[in-house]
Amino acid sequence: MVNDTLNTMLLLDKLPIGITVLNPNLEIEYANPLALKIMGLKEHQTIGKLVSDPQWLLVDIFHEPLPLEKYPAVQVLHNKTAIDNFEFGIYNPEKNDYTWLLSNAYPDLNKHGEVTQIIVTFTNVSNQKEVIPFEQIVHNANDIVVVTKAEQLRNGGPEIIYVNKAFSTLTKFSEEEALGNTPRMLQGPKPAVK
Numbered sequence: 001m002v003n004d005t006l007n008t009m010l011l012l013d014k015l016p017i018g019i020t021v022l023n024p025n026l027e028i029e030y031a032n033p034l035a036l037k038i039m040g041l042k043e044h045q046t047i048g049k050l051v052s053d054p055q056w057l058l059v060d061i062f063h064e065p066l067p068l069e070k071y072p073a074v075q076v077l078h079n080k081t082a083i084d085n086f087e088f089g090i091y092n093p094e095k096n097d098y099t100w101l102l103s104n105a106y107p108d109l110n111k112h113g114e115v116t117q118i119i120v121t122f123t124n125v126s127n128q129k130e131v132i133p134f135e136q137i138v139h140n141a142n143d144i145v146v147v148t149k150a151e152q153l154r155n156g157g158p159e160i161i162y163v164n165k166a167f168s169t170l171t172k173f174s175e176e177e178a179l180g181n182t183p184r185m186l187q188g189p190k191p192a193v194k
Contacts, residue, residue: 040092157182
């Protein structure tokens with residue numbers, strides 16, 4: 001049988017998820033150590049703060065600023081229903097970057113159906129959101145990629161401003177030979193690509 005003197009605070013402090021508890025004024029009353037770590041904040045920077053505080057920089061999955069009315073705690077307060085698996089990014093000042101969270105939020109209702117607390121739990125999913133830079137994808141592609149300026153040069157063709165690794169491998173022209181030249185460099189009696 002479970003010990004009747006279960007230490008709830010110890011349990012909350014040791015859980016492997018971030019937990020915050022907010023009052024109906026959307027003021028943070030509690031944040032467990034993992035929540036503080038994930039947010040990159042200290043307890044004194046968090047407890048007593050409103051979710052509308054300018055220090056909270058939240059973005060949606062498209063990296064667009066998240067409107068206050070879309071914050072999980074705000075939705076729970078207004079709808080009085082739980083939110084499950086809400087994904088967003090929160091700016092972490094320690095990392096100078098966004099931490100991506102998968103969040104659940106639940107209302108604690110009194111007998112009159114009024115929200116007395118909002119419990120928000122979240123898990124850091126940043127590792128699953130790792131972005132591979134577009135340039136890295138293009139540079140390492142197996143197909144030739146040539147980027148030119150839109151304007152024409154005097155000698156009849158747009159100026160090459162970028163070529164990827166595959167261009168050099170397949171044409172045997174170096175990047176230095178291609179940059180500043182035009183795609184016409186690939187024309188001639190001998191085919192450039194073998």
